[in-house]
Amino acid sequence: MPHLPLRAVAARLTAALAAAALGLLVLPAPAVLADDAADAPVRWSVTPSDANGPDGRRFAEYQLDPGASADDHLAIRNSSDHEVSFALAAADGYFTRSGRFDTLSSDKKSVDSGTWISLPPSVTVAAGATVVVPYSISVPERAEPGDHAAGITASITSTQTADGGASVGVESRIGFRVLTRVNGQLAPAAALTNGSASYEMSWNPFRPGSVTVSFDVQNTGNARILVAGTVEAGGQSISFPAEGESAPELLPGDHRTLSVSVPGAWPLFSVPVAVTLQPTAVTFDGQRPEVAPASWTSSVIAVPWPQIAVLVGLALVVWALVGSRRRSRRRLTAMLDRAREEGRRTAEQETSS
Incomplete structure (x- = not known):
């Protein structure tokens, strides 16, 4: 089931700490698992839906005029064995460097279509149940034509132990992409x-x-x-x-x-x-x-250093062969000259005797 990359954001430290910490948790499974020492694990999923439940959409897309609005639904499935309350939120969306869709973290302010979405702040879902939640999207009158991306998430906060033994509140969330195309002049480039x-x-x-x-x-x-x-x-x-x-x-x-x-x-x-x-x-x-x-x-x-090395090697071999042939020729010439000289001397001695 498609979903936003799961992220765990450290929301608060215990009273003994004065600063907040942020962390990131990514799970490949479509259902989320949040666990701590005191509470049972929580598993859930979030998808677009109609009024009756999930309708098979992977994400939500709208094509609206400036100033127009649309109503839709999302479904939250609680796969845990106990009741869970989820916080709901919408935020501007973007693609990461790896190409995965994500939304701004809770410590960053949305300035685009994440602010166009209205939905309840929270919802409670019984164990093993699915709850359909209505939401609406309203495009501002002066919205620029083109594509605007956001995401809707459902989250829980659990407690984990940080380095040093401090307790840290961790927000785990999952959701889906909401893309709104504002009608007007499209100029892809x-x-x-x-x-x-x-x-x-x-x-x-x-x-x-x-x-x-x-x-x-x-x-x-x-x-x-x-x-x-x-x-x-x-x-x-x-x-x-x-x-x-x-x-x-x-x-x-x-x-x-x-x-x-x-x-x-x-x-x-x-x-x-x-x-x-x-x-x-x-x-x-x-x-x-x-x-x-x-x-x-x-x-x-x-x-081409390897090819140059081969050519140089071949040139050295040719040079060596040519040099060896010349030396052999000189030795042969010297031997012939000595043989002629000895033959001449022998002939002179025979004539004189």
Whole structure:
């Protein structure tokens, strides 16, 4: 079941402490487990729903005019064996560097669509039960057109023991993404910046090396985009994302650093590098607004040291062979000269006798 990355935020220390601590807890399971020494474990999940219960949505999406509003529901499932009270909250959302969706922590103030959502501050759910909670989203009259991301979470606070034996209040939360598209002029756009390239040599002179290209992609428009493109280096081309991988999704204002390795590039002193970004806008109605491509070109120095070493070695072998042949020829010539001289002397002696 999809959910926001679980985070545990240290909310308060005991009276003996004067400062607050913050922590992060991530669990891969769809249900959350919060445990301490005094209370039984708590497991729960949060999903979008209709008035009757979960409706299969992975996240909530709305397309509204400025000044418009919408009503919806969320469902909280308490899988624990005891009654639990959950705190409910909404906050601005964003994608992390790893591409996972998250919301602002409770110590940070939301300034965008996280403030548009109204819901009860808390709800109590019996053991093994599911409770449907209504909420509403109201778009301000002056809201900017485009995509606005937020998240709704349900949380509990438990007590854990920090280093040194101090008791720490820890908030554990889970929720789902809420995306609101404000109607108006959509202007999807992307920029490609901070490109760099490095060459990794293969010391086997009969094998090519590889080029690693890193670059930043920034969503400079007002709509979500999916990032895709190609990287070319030394006559080789690699598409990103790789086959089987999901295209990175960027919200307006987001940026992501990508790195692509291109194998099969021979070191030719200077290897040309080119990145072509071909982003795609994400729409609710299936249309695909055109997004202008972006590109970056450069080159990376790749001195073919292994190949040079082989050529130098071959040159030394040839030089040695030529030198040896010349020395052998000189020795043979000297031997022939001595033989002729001895033959001449022998002939002179026979004539004189």
